[in-house]
Amino acid sequence: MRASLSIRGAAAAGLVTLAVLFGAAPQANAEDVTIEVWSHEADEPAKVAFRELAVKSFEKSHPGTKVKITWYEKNPLGAALKTALPAGKGPDVFYVEPDQTEYITAGYIVPLDDLVNWNNIEPWARKVWTHNGKTYGIPQEAYTVELYYNKDMLKKLGIALPANAQFTQAQFLDLVKKARAAGMTPVSQGVGDRPYPGAYITVEALLRKLGPDDYQKLFTGKLSFADPRVVEVLKWVKELADAGAYPKNFMTLKLGESHYYFYSKPGALMLPMGSFYTGRAFVPEDKGGQPQTFPLGIMQFPAMDRGACNECKTSTIGASFAINAASKQKKLAGEFLDAMSTPEMGKMWIETVYLQTGIKADVKNFSGPYAAYFTELMERQKGEKYFIGQPRDMVTGECKDSFAQVLNSGFPGGLLSVDQTVQMMNKACFKG
């Protein structure tokens, strides 16, 4: 009797346990399909609005289909994907950037050649995501690396921008010294939460000095950092750092904070930044955007003495999207990517995010409150020769870690000499 009671008790407790653990399966309509999307850039309202509009338009054209976007910050998104994907889980579609080639080599994203309408995408943008003849990501955001400046501050220093908007090396160093002497912070930059912005001035100088071929060789381990041209550039950047180019809180200032530092408090003369600057700057002032009357200008990065390509400029693809290899809705996911990449959406991207795009969009005339900005941005592209890609798209593993710690942070932060920088970068990157 006692035994049967205990067996029945155990069985009851076991059933309760299973019910609690697994719960009742939610009632679902057999026809409802949900596309899960994981996206970065929750803190950029224009991009959020753009993607949510794409969702609405897709849901309207695909009755019974829902799109659910989960927003992440960049690093947590990477960590979430790296745990979900090997488990065969994760969203149908997720945000990626071109330097994240590990998703391709590990087979976690599928080629999109037959899933997406490539007629709407710029061929050069598609090429960034093409590996071994297959294209793995759909590029949405394109940007160039620009040198923003405060026109009023430059005027106050009594310095005129050259006609081609490009200072020489010596003029730029002089500008930094004069700004510091006048109590201005010459360059607003911070490396508190990103592994690349501190290196902008260095790598743009290296691109112009070395030219695109040797620049690529440098960051793919085929050219030594001890090359005299590289050393010359590093010496110049060291002079800038020693002249006080960067703010004292350079090491802890976050990317978003550096924007605010530049156009608001305390203000700075220049801000080297990708043209995704607009995502944070062109929002209402009470949400952290730049003041309406801020005298924003764009100049070219300085020309290097005996530079191989002073008209060179970095352009790259930023925000892109890929389809999870484990997705059970690849075709539908591809259609959602198409919905985000129509010419109309491309035009909307340019006109609301104020940023270039990999989508083919015919925008000849700009309107709206920031039309003058976009006109000047396009002006700065004239005659430029693009190098597609950034160093962080080319470096991996230990080299990537050293890039973040050395070229991005330690060297511009004044913690390393030129020799130490050369030694550390060669140790991590140069393959001999």
Add this chain to the structure above:
Amino acid sequence: MRILDRLPLVGTRDRSFAAIDARRANLGILVAFLAPALLVYAGFTIYPVIRTFYNAFHTIKPQGVVEFVGLANFQTLLLADSTFWKAVANTAWFAIVATIVDVIGGLLLALCLFARAPLAPLLRVVWFTPVLMSYVVVGIIWVWMYDYDWGLANTVLRWLGLAAFEQSWLGQPSTALWSVLVAHEWKWLGFNMIVFLAALHALPGEVLGAAELDNCGWFAKLVYIIVPMLRTTILNLLVLSFIGKMMVFDLIWVMTGGGPLWATETVSTYVYKRAFEWNTFDLGYPSAIAVLWFVIILLFVAIMSRLLRQRDKLEF
């Protein structure tokens, strides 16, 4: 038959006062009620540990292919990874110094409250409140406090006329780790304080009274009576503190990310970077770091326990 009639009796013939003896409860019922917690424990603790040990001896290649590499990961780690050794040194320094400060600082604060210092109730709240904050919040607060331009640390220095000592506290390799340590102590000292305070209140009053009757000064009372009687608590806190500091991650991650120039890189942050930031899905190498560190912590704890164990029974 009443339910009470079916219950096993404990120490009394009177069924109306029968108590349930859990030690004699049926095995089936025990298993059934422990099963949910055990399942969760197995799934979220035991399996990940076993899997980490497994991964440490393998390389996970593209397309999910797993290759057994034996001790190759450990070999590379010990012989060819200078960043790992930097992380070990940083973690060791942090663990040793923070543990000592934790225990001594917590004891001093507790003694202060035990001695009924003025405003003791308020001080108890003030000192314990940071313990209730998450490491992320503490990290953000202290990043602001250490900011060069508008942070409290440099502002106070300027106000005191010590502007020459202004620093980029988190931006210099020589000060970054110690700056993080200060933030850590700010958060954690209150916890040890509370534990010591409870232990102090549990001390036999007649022993302390007898010491006072014998004209024992406060310092002698502390060194010869209180500390020996708190030995178990001290040892437990030393071990717990040490283990916690050897695994420090969140505060470092929020405040410095392991920089500048790996000056605050700890083993935990390095494992995270190797696992999630090195353009690879191979968890073999970071698992090897985690396994090695686990073994090292176990060894240290065993050595500490052996060295600090009480040899003679305390008589009073």
